[in-house]
Amino acid sequence: MKYLIIGASHAGIACVEGIRSQDAEGQITLLSKEGHRPYGRPLISYYLEGKTDLEHISYRPESFFADHGAELRLNTEVLSIDAAQKTVRTAAGEEIPYDKLLVATGSVPFVPPMEGLESVEKKAGFLNLDDALRLESLINEKSRVLIIGAGLIGTKCAEGIAERVASVSIVEMMPRVLPAVLDEDCAAIVQAKMEENNCRFYLGDSVERFTGNSAKLKSGETVEFDVLVLAVGVRPNTALLQAAGAEIARGVKVDSHMQTSLPGVYAAGDLTLSHDVSDGGSEKVLAVLPNAYTQGYTAGQNMAGLASNFENAFPMNAGGFFGLHLITAGSYQGECLILPNEGGVKKLFIKDDRLVGYLLLGDVRRAGIYTSLIRDQTPLSTIDFGLIAQKPQLMAFSKAERAKMLAGGNKA
């Protein structure tokens, strides 16, 4: 069996681990456009912040590929897939055959047209390690940095460089920071924390025109800067599969085995569409790492012949800004309970006797107990909800349920 994986990042590596959980023999090849061994993509801001380095940023140990009998080919971009012939073609013109293919090409940056962008000399994106290294080479302690976009990528970039530059300004079209993850109250808390740490926000605003080192905003304000970071947004990188004839909507359509509409061709990670269990199964792009890993692992198992399913995806985010921790999961729908939380706030969202979402800012300890209520769609009437709402705890579950968790089930 020849397994071929396009994209050697989180979903690609997870696929190798999924394949090897079933098949010790088959030949595995990974093709990566990047020149670096797989690294923790979200770690690029931690790298700039000095919390990791070019050695520790590796996602797996150096021996991983040898240990897993997998070949990693860096600097190898795939230009096309021929699903009928079961081959892919690389930029170097090489044709590589496969029996089972995983496409794990992630996201591509989406930059809306901005007038005068070409007049900006020092600019960088913030999606990969090369972007981070480039940004690092552009900044110094005198730099005034302008970041476009206050989503996860823009805000993490800001945190990463805040101590290394003179100032960070962030322009965001939406009226709050982290608009996809936070509601108004929580966003205001995070914003204040960032403002204490050398960040300045221009919210509900956008750039009308760049002229060299100056950005004129729609609101009329002008921001002078030395270095520009474009962190506006990402889109599923569906180009290869689209051209190969796979079914695509806003992202690549996959079944619960991660197979695309093309037989033998699987997709996992940021380029796919998931069904969000926290909001009744609506189809969406869930571009977060735990989802990419689980999809990749599931794809690998199925490619190697085990019929496993991944059917309980939902959004989830963990992170922190200047020591303020934040964990969110699920959908912010139904009844919202606002509860006191050390150093921040807690919001639980309840709908049809289920926890469907939560926001935790400040004390995030044991948040995974809430996450599991969303994942398992646990009926809240079967647990002591009053107790668990105060603090995530196993005490809120029935004795029998606890015995399963802690005492190995039947033997308890």
Add this chain to the structure above:
Amino acid sequence: MKRIYVDEKWCLGCRLCEYNCAFANATSGRDDMAKALKDREINPRIRIEEGGGISFAVSCRHCDDPFCQKACISGALKFENGQVTIDQEKCVGCYSCIMACPFGAVMPSDGTAVQKCDLCMQNHQGIPACVEGCPNRAIIFEDREAFA
């Protein structure tokens, strides 16, 4: 696979497991528990939950399908030979594992990284200190799957 099992009907809530855990993982004062832990707020990797006359200890279950490891953004969490371990040098403290663990068994350490039970395989102890010190055998380290 040997695992830690907790039978709540035998738990006295004495918290010796918490102290033994903190001592086993203490970075200084290894031969004297009082010296190592006195006047410190301990931050053990096993925690007692208590209330309504019930108590039990919670620590990492070393799941066969560990959500924490899948969610880890840095690769610091590893799943090997039935054990989930953390490389604190690699961990950046994003707390994705805390978001993912259904048992609430991964927790902040006193530094940036998270901490979790490693069955005392990485400290000097060699066998789980919580198990060894439990006066009522409420915490047990054994292979139950063989009987399941």
